[in-house]
Amino acid sequence: AQRVTQPEKLLSVFKGAPVELKCNYSYSGSPELFWYVQYSRQRLQLLLRHISRESIKGFTADLNKGETSFHLKKPFAQEEDSAMYYCALFGRSSTSYGKLTFGQGTILTVHP
Amino acid sequence: DTEVTQTPKHLVMGMTNKKSLKCEQHMGHRAMYWYKQKAKKPPELMFVYSYEKLSINESVPSRFSPECPNSSLLNLHLHALQPEDSALYLCASSQAGTRTYGYTFGSGTRLTVV
Numbered sequence: 001a002q003r004v005t006q007p008e009k010l011l012s013v014f015k016g017a018p019v020e021l022k023c024n025y026s027y028s029g030s031p032e033l034f035w036y037v038q039y040s041r042q043r044l045q046l047l048l049r050h051i052s053r054e055s056i057k058g059f060t061a062d063l064n065k066g067e068t069s070f071h072l073k074k075p076f077a078q079e080e081d082s083a084m085y086y087c088a089l090f091g092r093s094s095t096s097y098g099k100l101t102f103g104q105g106t107i108l109t110v111h112p
Numbered sequence: 113d114t115e116v117t118q119t120p121k122h123l124v125m126g127m128t129n130k131k132s133l134k135c136e137q138h139m140g141h142r143a144m145y146w147y148k149q150k151a152k153k154p155p156e157l158m159f160v161y162s163y164e165k166l167s168i169n170e171s172v173p174s175r176f177s178p179e180c181p182n183s184s185l186l187n188l189h190l191h192a193l194q195p196e197d198s199a200l201y202l203c204a205s206s207q208a209g210t211r212t213y214g215y216t217f218g219s220g221t222r223l224t225v226v
Contacts, residue, residue: 032212034214042219043217043218043219043220044155044202044217045217046214046215046216049213049214051213086154086155090212098212099157099160099168100145100157100204100212100215101157102154102155102156103154104153104154105152105153105154
């Protein structure tokens with residue numbers, strides 16, 4: 001079974017402050033992890049994927065297999081970062097094709 | 113074209129109606145998905161199609177019937193729905209294979225069952 005946990009439903013910071021959105025996962029195989037973002041009234045968009053080790057819009061995320069975590073970080077939050085953020089895990093069982101499972105999401109609000 | 117297009121954007125249907133949701137992509141993706149999303153909740157997987165064949169059905173009630181007529185199109189046929197089926201229905205696509213590089217999501221169809 002695969003499971004993604006985002007412990008914070010809501011996260012509020014001030015503009016310019018660092019932000020960290022937590023994500024922990026449970027999966028017996030080698031996971032593929034992603035962060036998706038959903039801005040108000042917009043479609044769900046891929047933000048980051050762990051295999052590419054990239055930085056998008058100033059966000060980074062590092063896969064820590066020992067702690068089974070994939071936290072999303074940004075050193076200086078901007079007001080336009082306010083959105084719903086979902087951590088997601090792609091995994092497959094031996095009997096089925098792979099599937100993407102989402103955490104419960106964290107609503108990030110960046111105050112001016 | 114790097115988008116997944118879903119139609120209609122909004123749909124209101126009665127509990128005895130039959131309707132269909134449509135999804136289209138031209139990115140050459142061979143895996144396509146239906147998700148259901150309730151307000152302030154994460155998307156929940158309903159169906160996975162891989163190479164036009166149904167690969168995963170997440171125990172979805174039979175009043176939802178998916179169809180993949182070709183590699184670019186995915187339909188979701190709806191019949192005898194209940195008010196609790198009201199939600200945002202999302203279509204997504206991705207490259208098929210041993211690993212994924214992320215899904216591309218459509219903007220969804222907001223369904224209201226009355």
